[in-house]
Amino acid sequence: MKHMHKQENLSKNQQIVLDYIEKVNEPIKAYSILHNVQKKGIKAPLQVYRALDKLVEIGKIHKIESRNAFVACKNSSCQLSKATAFSICESCEEVSEISDNKLSKYLKSFQDKAGMKFKKYNLEFFGLCKKCSIK
Amino acid sequence: MKHMHKQENLSKNQQIVLDYIEKVNEPIKAYSILHNVQKKGIKAPLQVYRALDKLVEIGKIHKIESRNAFVACKNSSCQLSKATAFSICESCEEVSEISDNKLSKYLKSFQDKAGMKFKKYNLEFFGLCKKCSIK
DNA sequence: GTGTTAATTGTTATAATATAACATTGTGTA
């Protein structure tokens, strides 16, 4: 087999960034990551963004587009970030990943009227979480 | 009835920005809007962003979150930006608004397992449009 | 009309998010 350069393991910076995102366990912004991994030797935004790009690509993390934030994937079966759904509380900004088989099945098989073939989707629900709706 | 300050018509800047977005008829970025409405007297980013905020709020335009771009609402019934779905071509970046009754019904009634009450959602599908999948 | 409130505008400065460009180093494998 020629040129099988597909990497199995994460690189140093990728691992540092992933470790931190998994530790905080909530959506976090790129520059906040940067500030928190500087002691590990990561000095520049680009180092963080490159790691983020890779981690998103391989499905270890997801980007919450409406918040420009990144969160670790909870869904162990999620190998690629190609079918993501989140609920977002507009009050406390709590975000959780939705893993609902029926929903993902429905969306994966959704057919556009224009005949477009979809490879990926991202769905974000907004509202008030239980705690915030009591207040 | 006291203090019914709900405005019926758009303000000057809001109308200028909306007119331009409707004219171009495709997703457009805030600073591109700014460059193109400067002849109309809008000078600063904030003037654009304020108009955009309002137009999104009242459902005249939508934000394509994954692209940081804004597009006029095609769906005449769309009074509020609370249920939006788009298809996005990853090659040519063509975006179209999906209006599919079954889909919106399904998503509006979707119930989170955590019991969160949703007020809004945004769904973005990614893939290749017809033209680009031929190439 | 006056007074009141909220929406909108204008303006300058700055914050927050993200990428370009280029040189260098590391890693797997033929």
Add this chain to the structure above:
DNA sequence: TACACAATGTTATATTATAACAATTAACAC
């Protein structure tokens, strides 16, 4: 070894968005 590619390090800059504050305008109550 040599090759191809992935990852890193670094500086600078581009892009997206908001803070803060003063002034003006619009809608309505009285």
